[in-house]
Amino acid sequence: MPKVVPEYKEEAKRRIIDAAMEVIAERGCDQLTFDYVAEKIGVTKGAVYWYFKTKDELITAVMKKFQSEFERINFDSFYNRPIDEMFLQIFNKFSLTDHRQRAVFFEMFAMAVRNLELRRSTRDYYASLITTFEDAVKKEQKQNPKRNQMDSHKVALLMVALYSGLQNFELVWMCQDEMKELWLDGIRLLFNPLDDEISDMKKKSDKKTNEKKT
Structure with a gap:
């Protein structure tokens, strides 16, 4: 497995959190999905799961x-x-x-x-x-x-x-x-x-x- 550079990891998490904020602002928390978040930043849903295992975990990160x-x-x-x-x-x-x-x-x-x-x-x-x-x-x-x-x-x-x-x-x-x-x-x-x-x-x-x- 390739080594994950810490700086890249933090930047990736930041982009996911920002994308989640956009989805929440547009659709509300109830309609926040990893699919919508992944679509916002042009990655696969699996890439989002790599950093956040659950929807609640992502929402808490936004707060x-x-x-x-x-x-x-x-x-x-x-x-x-x-x-x-x-x-x-x-x-x-x-x-x-x-x-x-x-x-x-x-x-x-x-x-x-x-x-x-x-x-x-x-x-x-x-x-x-x-x-x-x-x-x-x-x-x-x-x-x-x-x-x-x-x-x-x-x-x-x-x-x-x-x-x-x-x-x-x-x-x-x-x-x-x-x-x-x-x-x-x-x-x-x-x-x-x-x-x-x-x-x-x-x-x-x-x-x-x-x-x-x-």
Whole structure:
């Protein structure tokens, strides 16, 4: 048997995973087959089986590709900026702006309900998101000690929930600009102390009351 060069093996796997993403985006996970994948890259079905023994194994590799691409992002340059700018930059990096990426991601998410291995990969992906947001919150707390009373982990969870919800909205009806505006509104609500918000509302209410009296 000829020796397989490691670099060639990794390149072959990458091409198969990319082809699988295209098939999933076009047909959905249910119709992902090794025949379709092989046809995309012009190889035999046996060549695909050489690297991935089952469909579930290939689907899990697709999800891990999302995670590995996310982990390669360097967020250090985003810190030490105004809070709105910092979190907008992070949001832009996370956003699935490519239609194919969005279609594949939500197919993966739906399949994770029935697939234990894929559910673990999806959980790892979200854990990475939470860790990144939590690090950003902690850096913001160092710059603004008045925010130290915030629970950085809970705030990070809320931010990931907001991010995920906005991605869902974009899938069906919301444009990118609207998403960014809502994202920044959400960040401001999370980081501005609630008592300040209530105080402002009370001042406005009192002002209106006084105006009516006069």
